[in-house]
Amino acid sequence: MDNQEEYQQNDSGEMTLEWAREEVDRLDHVTLNIAVTGESGSGKSAFVNAFRGLQDTDEGAAETGVTETTMEPTMYPHPTMPNVKIWDLPGIGSPMFKAETYMKDVKYPNYDFFIIVSASRFKENDAILAKEIMKKKKNFYFVRTKTDTDVSQEERKGVGEEQTLQKIRKNCLENLRTLGPPPVFLITSNKLERFDFPELVNTLERDLPYHKRDALVMSLPVHSKEFLDKKYSRFKKTAWVLATASAGITVIPVPGLSLAFDVAMVVSFLTKCYYSFGLNDGTLQKLSERVNKPILAKARESALVMAIAEESSLAAKAAARLGAAGVVEALCILVPGPGNIAAAGISFATTQSVLLEGVKELYSVAKGVIEMAEVK
Structure with a gap:
């Protein structure tokens, strides 16, 4: 009986992990x-x-x-x-x-x-x-x-x-x-x-x-605040879905799996936002030259924009932010049943917060770019 229950839990975990990965990769694969x-x-x-x-x-x-x-x-x-x-x-x-x-x-x-x-x-x-x-x-x-x-x-x-x-x-x-x-x-x-x-x-x-x-x-090209707002709304909804996926991964009893998954997910998500909002160097450099304003330099005042552009510190920043919650989650999982529920809740709240804060900052930078370029 115990072996059967263990198999069911593992099988459920594998299904949850597969679903979560599909959600994370969906933007790239569709x-x-x-x-x-x-x-x-x-x-x-x-x-x-x-x-x-x-x-x-x-x-x-x-x-x-x-x-x-x-x-x-x-x-x-x-x-x-x-x-x-x-x-x-x-x-x-x-x-x-x-x-x-x-x-x-x-x-x-x-x-x-x-x-x-x-x-x-x-x-x-x-x-x-x-x-x-x-x-x-x-x-x-x-x-x-x-x-x-x-x-x-x-x-x-x-x-x-x-x-x-x-x-x-x-x-x-x-x-x-x-x-x-x-x-x-x-x-x-x-x-x-x-x-x-x-x-x-x-x-x-x-x-x-x-x-x-x-x-x-x-x-969509970010030619207006209307298009930017449409993107922002879509990314906020995606953040909720990904946070739900994170909560599902938390209950799988594999040490370090939840943190590794969450870090990869945050990096992938925010990088996607960065490019979709037109904040990559190539796009901003062309815009800077077109309107003869230092738009690229202004956008790079954002620490998050810099972290994504340099592909260096974003993963470390995400790991530091998510790591503390990961310790609490691990302790909760030691208590079967209620502990799993608590761990999932902590993972959902923390991951969603990191995702939403990140996309909000990138949205704010992109909105500033539009205003600086005098695009309505």
């Missing part, structure tokens, strides 16, 4: 493949770059031009979230990619959803493509780019921005009326926070399976 398509010269590559937080001239940016520059599906990994992949697809209707065979030619099962881009009005090929995507039971979203150019041109004629946006939207919907018509999102890749990009993000987040939403939100 992939999101975004297909960006449309007619030649519609601004697909510029949109791909903007979504990745890159300028068209940055290293690793998709090639842009007034003619078709993408001759085959090209994958661009997100600079700081490699599990998010944006695919720049060839223009539909080009000699090598005809509308009737387009979906098969670009290997449609590889993508989670499609963004159909146009720089002017949507045409017959766009509608044909949307219908083919529907047949394959994939989601698609119409994105009308270069909206800022039209707004500026109309303003010179004395036409207000809202009136111009209504005119563009009406024209797009008329050309897509055979599809319902579907919603159209007006954006500019030069400044994603303008116009309908936030609404597009909210729609994508709503439509994606739950386990892929984190990947989307955490990969």
Whole structure:
């Protein structure tokens, strides 16, 4: 009987450990493949770059031009979230990619959803493509780019921005009326926070399976406080899940396991926050040069930012903070039943506190970066 109970406890512990590891690794392992398509010269590559937080001239940016520059599906990994992949697809209707065979030619099962881009009005090929995507039971979203150019041109004629946006939207919907018509999102890749990009993000987040939403939100370029707040909210929820995992690990009677797991988890989590908030040296250096302000130096005044950037002291700091609680947990476990419950509670509270304090500090630094760069 005692052997059977021991087996059940070990088996439960292994299951708890496996679940906890899955939760910790989920942000890295859940992939999101975004297909960006449309007619030649519609601004697909510029949109791909903007979504990745890159300028068209940055290293690793998709090639842009007034003619078709993408001759085959090209994958661009997100600079700081490699599990998010944006695919720049060839223009539909080009000699090598005809509308009737387009979906098969670009290997449609590889993508989670499609963004159909146009720089002017949507045409017959766009509608044909949307219908083919529907047949394959994939989601698609119409994105009308270069909206800022039209707004500026109309303003010179004395036409207000809202009136111009209504005119563009009406024209797009008329050309897509055979599809319902579907919603159209007006954006500019030069400044994603303008116009309908936030609404597009909210729609994508709503439509994606739950386990892929984190990947989307955490990969968003930090172009506005709204996007930053969205990331912060998501990370706070993740902190609760990870603290719960920590509590589950605590009851496994393996010396040092709980502390080792918690330290690795804290380091992984805060490093993920650091990159998602755009606080890595490369991103901040580019921003500093763009706005001609010492943003990188200002961000590095944070001890936590420095610890993550130098990849040296973060684990030691986490171990020191979590170690004292680990001693108490070990003593509690010596008392079966109530002791295990107490140990789990201590682990949950301590780990959650460390995670939340860390993400709050990184959020505060990122908010300061936005304010310093005068981004609203």
